[in-house]
Amino acid sequence: MIIEESFEMKPIYNRILLKLSGEALMGDQEFGISSETITSYAKQIKEIADLGVEVGIVIGGGNIFRGLSGTEQGIDRVTGDHMGMLATVINSLALQNAIELLGVPTRVQTAIEIPKVAEPFIKRKAQRHLEKGRVVIFGGGTGNPYFTTDTAAALRAIEINADVVIKATKVDGIYDKDPVKFADAKKYTDVTYTEVLNKDLKVMDATAISLCRENKLPIVVFDSLTEGNIKRVVLGEKIGTTVING
Template identity: 60%
Template sequence: MSGDVSDSGIKFKRVLLKISGEALMGSQGYGLHPPTVERIASEVKSVHELGVEICMVIGGGNIFRGLSGSAQGMERTTADYMGMLATVMNALAMQGALESMGVYTRVVSAIPMDQVCEPYIRRRAVRHLEKKRVCIFAAGTGNPYFTTDTAATLRANEMACEAIFKGTKVDGVYDKDPVKHADAKRYDTVTYDEVLQKHLGVMDASAIALARDNNKPIIVFSLDEQGGFRGILSGQGTYTTVHG
């Protein structure tokens, strides 16, 4: 049974969770790793049980990345559409995991494919959220040359989400890659302009600009930390907030 956000100390009533496709492949290096998909689904469920309305956008890099396909000689538009189809596969996998846990979920695609998921209709998607269904937005924006980061920021604005949660492999935004540099320093907060000027790699430039123009905070946290998503919604844990 979902809780009441007002009684749980949770700051946000509606959020968007953005994760990369690579987050679903676990340690195997490609494709979908079912235990990893289930672990992330359980994190989403734990937040859903608090009464928070959740949107998700999942990348497709574990299956096909349009930009790298283009770099190998494939025509960019075709490569990007292939990447969009990869995000639909990931969304369906996440839907299956969530619904096996009793969480009602809808996959909503920017590219119509009625046999497997719903087409994106904003008012219908809002209604799903109001009915406490998790909405997974697939196929990016439906247009080539835009990343799933930009799609996440766009959908967060359209759905009137109060924040974007970016799940990564590290616990926030650093001044340089903490995996390669032991002296990397983590920011507690950082502005949109600093992210752009210092090329901090939170999201691509168009996604950051769209978040800045609509004053949409981005919270960067580690998806690998058990209970991290729920904890941060309660104001606990380690993360970086990108804001104006």
Template identity: 60%
Template structure:
């Protein structure tokens, strides 16, 4: 696709501009740490498939595969310092995903909330909007740039700033369940669930600040499995298995 303008979206898609939220752990595959190239490449191909439909896409990727600030703070590290280290981990993941996307022909920009001009752009809202309009995938790194805020909150904030139609959250399971389906075979999956129920039942979709921000702005959150080939494009067409969190 040319970088001069985004392609027209395929008819019948539910969303025209999305923010895709991935955990850092999604990038490490079967490893216990870091980035597994084959897994990153597989996720990049899913993003490309959606991009080829004409969808405008931005991403937020966590850093838990490299460093988790909250866990480090629990071990005695000063929380603010630990959170900044976690933000730097998200920049590493963003650069890894950028490399994978550009290898398969998807123009990509990384914008960091912590300025580091040698490796990526600073976060500038108007510039990010222009990148999306030109058909580039934009990866937002370093969270909100502030300690005590998770990448879930950063994802919701950036989605609102970009005017995204929805947040699509790729997870290890195919939606939101009333308990962990990996340990409880009788767990029930929701096809739709309200923000209020997510908060009151502590359903672990995203952290409470992110859910509250989405609720206050009526921003849908769609939870689907990263492990389904074509899962992202199926969700965009309203197919497959997923859970929609909304009013």
């Protein structure tokens, strides 16, 4: 008789920083938060938390307000960026609620102090939460105008000693040009930080890429609209594009 042994795949990362865009929460809507979409993300996050992966999250606010677009309406850039930071806090609280409804303890820490609704960002406290199996959502960006949530994601990942930045997008990786506009767009499986900067590949802003390069922090860019993809990334399945040192 042949006995088949089954081997359960194990995560290749112990601690991750997941970057979600605010627009990702809209689903098919033109504005706001889709309950169906945020529940889908919460389920995917629970999947990886159940594997023992320590999860930090940075989320954007573009589904509610974006500072740069505010300047086009006559809003001062600094004021607009602060409005955008508050939008990320709204998204963070909504995601926290969705994750906790699934039974996963979650904390929100913000770069702007709002003690009535969230903890201030404290590195050691965030690390302790992660060690205890709590998901930590970092709201408020970096707390400074002129810095994007991509930069906040890179910064928080470095501060909490994450193994990787996992950037969830609407496309299945990084291309040499917009795959929506160009049928001959070439997808990269792996690309270096320097190539991303030199070719202006629009993965993350230059400050975020430079921070990751200086700290040898890999970035995985993948399609988050397919359920289960976050789990596939942490299990080491080769999906999307990985940004690494050349």
